[in-house]
Amino acid sequence: MHPAATRSSQKTIAQFDKYVIPNYKRYPVSIVHGEGTQVWDAEGKRYLDLFPGWGCNILGHCPPKVVKAVQEQVAHLIHVPNTWYTEAQGNFAEAICSRSFGKAFFANSGAEANEGAIKLARLHASSKPGGANRYRIITFTNGFHGRTFGTVTATAQPKYHEGLGPLLPGFRYAPYNDLEAVRQLVDDETCAILLEPIQGEGGVNIPDDAYLHGLRQLCDERGILLIFDEVQTGIGRTGKWFGYHHSGVQPDIMTLAKGLAAGVACGAFVCRDEIAPSLRPGMHASTFGGNPLAMAAGIATIQTIEQEGLLGHCEKMSERFRQHFSSLQTEVGIIKELRIRGMMIGVDLTIPASAAVGKCMERGVLINVTHDTVIRLLPAMNITEAQVDEGFAVVRDVIREMAQDDGK
């Protein structure tokens, strides 16, 4: 038994069976403790976590500076409504916007950040002369934006829509990385284009820089807002502060969550200064948004990344993963493509990949599979060289085994 556990995994699972709605597929262990890239289950088994917090734990589990900042903040103020000013919210907004642009609004999750961005896009269009009918938003095949009604509609994957209709009107879907297809869909009723600058859940799909530049130009020509969902790519994940820094294409609105406060629930969107007044008082709000605990965690997250040089470190670890996986690709016949940017790693197989998750877990390594064939890793930015090598060795052995079973 791990010292942090009060009972076995089996007992916790039995409690869930009785009291928790079973809408998640869960691994059959209860996690009780985490430190950096490692977690332990109730029985004391240690796992190397290459997918910490589904991308939320961008600094791994319980990063010391974030823990300290939350501990200090919790003794002063836990929650203050947005009818007051707090130093923490101002400081975090400055930390984000001085590294990107504009002004920030705080929420609690990725879906909530995107929901706000969708509302702002419509509000902004309708505030302009003749803009009353401009409500359409173009999103992209294989994108993912969340599970609220607005954001699940924005998510152009039929599997997430089954049984939910009617969905929110006003969305059109274009194939990703195809500029001409978007151009065809834009009309006088379009107010925004919303996309991930790298698709995460859709399989770590990295578009061409020229495509993003083309979208920017199209938006400027047609007076449409360009919205980047950086819920997964933001705050250092790709080796730069924000995903858009790779192409240099600045969106009009950018949404953030996941790693924003290193695992403490926090979402935000940032918009250009000229657009901000369209979010008129009374038109949007979030009770817990911008609460001091999340803000303190967020400030400590940005300070840690900066002070520990983690953007550079992330690029180095990314290159190490790339070299490892590239040599594996030449060895086995089942790796179709590697798609890697910073600590966003997709290994696209020629065969279904889901079996890899259980096989890695048995050997003490946690990974994810998305889009049927893609092994996805979202390691912490501060993963060490030794942990990259240890984790890769297990994933490599599992891929080798799968290749052998497949006769390749």
Ligand SMILES: Cc1ncc(COP(=O)(O)O)c(C=O)c1O
């Ligand atoms: C790109 C992107 N947008 C939005 C979301 C939704 O975020 P949340 O689950 O915090 O609502 C996710 C979650 O995986 C995501 O990857």
